[in-house]
Amino acid sequence: MRWLDWVVIVAWLVFVVGDSLRRTRGTTGLTGYFLANRSLPWWAVGLSVMATQLSAITMIGTTGQGATDGLRFVQFYFGLPLAMVILGVTLVPFLHGARVFTAYEYLERRFDAKTRALTAFLFLCSRGLSCGTIIAAPAVVFAGIFGWDLRFTVALIGIPTVLYTMIGGVQAVAWADVKQMVIITGSLLAIVVVLLLRIPVTPDEALVVAGTAGRMQPFDWSFDVTKTYTVWSGLIGGTFLMLSYFGTDQSQVQRYLTAKSVAEARTSLLMSAYWKIPLQALVLLIGVLVFVFYVFNRPPMLFNPAHDARVREAEPAAYRDLQTRHEVAWGLRRQLAPAIGGRGGWAVETFRKADSALVTTRTEALALAGRVTGENSRDVNYIIPHFVRTQLPVGLAGLFIAAILAAAMSAVSAELNSLASATVIDFYRRWVRPEATDAHFLAVSRGATALWGLAACVVATYAASLGSLIEVVNRFGSFFYGSILGVFLLAMAPWARAGGAFVGLIAGMTVVGLVSFGAPQVSFLWHNVIGAVTVVLVGSVLRVGASGTVAKAGAA
Amino acid sequence: MTEPSSTEPPSPRPGFLATLVRVLLVQAIALGALALLQYRYGR
Numbered sequence: 301m302r303w304l305d306w307v308v309i310v311a312w313l314v315f316v317v318g319d320s321l322r323r324t325r326g327t328t329g330l331t332g333y334f335l336a337n338r339s340l341p342w343w344a345v346g347l348s349v350m351a352t353q354l355s356a357i358t359m360i361g362t363t364g365q366g367a368t369d370g371l372r373f374v375q376f377y378f379g380l381p382l383a384m385v386i387l388g389v390t391l392v393p394f395l396h397g398a399r400v401f402t403a404y405e406y407l408e409r410r411f412d413a414k415t416r417a418l419t420a421f422l423f424l425c426s427r428g429l430s431c432g433t434i435i436a437a438p439a440v441v442f443a444g445i446f447g448w449d450l451r452f453t454v455a456l457i458g459i460p461t462v463l464y465t466m467i468g469g470v471q472a473v474a475w476a477d478v479k480q481m482v483i484i485t486g487s488l489l490a491i492v493v494v495l496l497l498r499i500p501v502t503p504d505e506a507l508v509v510a511g512t513a514g515r516m517q518p519f520d521w522s523f524d525v526t527k528t529y530t531v532w533s534g535l536i537g538g539t540f541l542m543l544s545y546f547g548t549d550q551s552q553v554q555r556y557l558t559a560k561s562v563a564e565a566r567t568s569l570l571m572s573a574y575w576k577i578p579l580q581a582l583v584l585l586i587g588v589l590v591f592v593f594y595v596f597n598r599p600p601m602l603f604n605p606a607h608d609a610r611v612r613e614a615e616p617a618a619y620r621d622l623q624t625r626h627e628v629a630w631g632l633r634r635q636l637a638p639a640i641g642g643r644g645g646w647a648v649e650t651f652r653k654a655d656s657a658l659v660t661t662r663t664e665a666l667a668l669a670g671r672v673t674g675e676n677s678r679d680v681n682y683i684i685p686h687f688v689r690t691q692l693p694v695g696l697a698g699l700f701i702a703a704i705l706a707a708a709m710s711a712v713s714a715e716l717n718s719l720a721s722a723t724v725i726d727f728y729r730r731w732v733r734p735e736a737t738d739a740h741f742l743a744v745s746r747g748a749t750a751l752w753g754l755a756a757c758v759v760a761t762y763a764a765s766l767g768s769l770i771e772v773v774n775r776f777g778s779f780f781y782g783s784i785l786g787v788f789l790l791a792m793a794p795w796a797r798a799g800g801a802f803v804g805l806i807a808g809m810t811v812v813g814l815v816s817f818g819a820p821q822v823s824f825l826w827h828n829v830i831g832a833v834t835v836v837l838v839g840s841v842l843r844v845g846a847s848g849t850v851a852k853a854g855a856a
Numbered sequence: 857m858t859e860p861s862s863t864e865p866p867s868p869r870p871g872f873l874a875t876l877v878r879v880l881l882v883q884a885i886a887l888g889a890l891a892l893l894q895y896r897y898g899r
Contacts, residue, residue, distance in 0.1 A: 381880070384879070385872070385876050510897065516898035517898040570875070570879065574882050577883065
């Protein structure tokens with residue numbers, strides 16, 4: 301890291317924290333702290349929604365996935381536009397019109413306290429831990445690539461984020477998100493320009509090379525529930541997942557509850573409907589271009605330098621053998637790359653064989669690294685940071701790292717704010733001190749934000765040793781995501797009753813758990829469909845318990 | 857501005873179809889571009 305890169309990073313952090321706090325003067329009550337007094341314009345809410353979804357994993361993991369797997373992952377988002385339109389006419393007017401602080405608060409009005417408490421509790425468990433993993437992902441990678449101390453990166457992301465979220469509340473979060481989306485998009489476009497300048501062939505020839513290596517296939521039309529990314533899993537499973545994420549997850553619901561009106565909330569979601577797929581395609585295309593760059597420039601066999609060093613030391617003979625095969629395969633692929641402009645022929649076939657040999661060597665090297673270190677190397681996450689460190693010009697590397705930090709901060713700040721809102725509104729105000737003053741709740745909310753921030757930093761610091769626990773929680777999280785959507789769908793059905801909704805929620809999670817363990821080959825995207833459908837069916841058949849207010853939808 | 861009564865069941869709002877068509881049109885352009893990429897380079 302050069303000093304100018306550090307100047308860019310520090311200037312960025314100071315600007316984000318300073319400007320966000322400046323814009324939050326006047327946040328005096330709970331409505332201001334959690335809902336920005338329902339005053340934000342649609343474009344700020346829309347950018348905040350997009351920034352919340354886009355984490356550092358997107359910047360480093362998804363681009364790396366583009367390099368190794370091509371454009372396939374874009375199918376994951378095919379259901380998003382449809383989900384946004386559906387939410388715009390269903391849950392958004394319901395939740396905005398109900399004047400609630402949290403999505404779960406609405407469930408008590410509609411059903412009962414225990415349904416609200418259970419859904420809010422599930423949210424706190426899953427988001428509490430995911431917050432830590434969002435910070436941990438870039439911290440672990442930066443430790444490997446730049447040699448930064450893990451605790452230093454956790455503090456670099458955690459301290460400014462907790463600071464502006466705790467003091468400024470949702471207004472600070474939203475305005476920071478706006479700036480963060482700008483730097484993220486700008487740095488993505490800048491890296492595309494650098495890549496096009498560094499690749500020694502025309503963009504058309506570069507894409508031919510990528511296509512020959514199988515990186516240019518965004519559509520997989522096969523209807524196979526065991527495949528994670530297909531057009532159908534994206535369209536059907538993805539729609540349910542996005543409905544659940546944007547419609548029932550407090551970290552997203554809280555974004556559009558800050559909008560001035562239902563119409564502005566709806567328009568803010570449409571921003572994602574229009575731009576998410578092109579943005580995601582751009583992110584993946586960067587990965588594809590990085591792949592092409594390493595067709596013409598020698599790539600390391602393992603991008604994770606710590607693992608590379610440990611394998612080299614522990615298994616020198618095996619490492620040398622793999623390294624030699626890797627060099628030979630890369631040399632052949634490099635030699636043939638300029639000659640595959642035409643379709644078919646000997647050059648194309650030999651290029652594909654060399655690429656396949658290179659992939660095989662890397663797979664063997666990754667397995668060896670796994671055996672030597674006892675860790676899952678997640679080498680794909682190191683591809684882009686390696687490129688940034690070794691290839692980007694001074695200043696631009698700092699800008700890209702600032703963008704990765706921005707992506708982590710925007711996701712974490714929204715989660716901290718929503719965790720605090722669910723803690724205070726759904727538990728503290730509901731069960732502990734219902735009669736306290738607004739000033740008291742505001743102070744407790746700031747304390748809750750600080751505590752959740754501290755917990756996230758501790759989880760991030762010990763993420764490596766908590767690995768298996770986090771995986772268990774993530775897996776458990778996938779059990780209830782679709783089921784919670786099912787409860788909210790039931791909430792809009794006039795015939796549904798509280799008892800049916802609660803039993804349906806338990807049934808939905810149980811069925812998804814059984815499918816997950818009984819048929820682990822079924823892709824997780826389908827779990828959301830299974831969970832939601834089970835809850836709606838059980839809740840529709842079992843009409844017991846109280847029925848509160850069906851809907852209190854705001855007008856457009 | 858109308859405020860439906862609290863027990864009124866949800867119903868599709870005016871503008872839903874127009875919004876849906878607009879979103880689908882924009883997506884058709886984005887997905888069409890991806891399909892062109894696959895057609896030109898991905899075979």
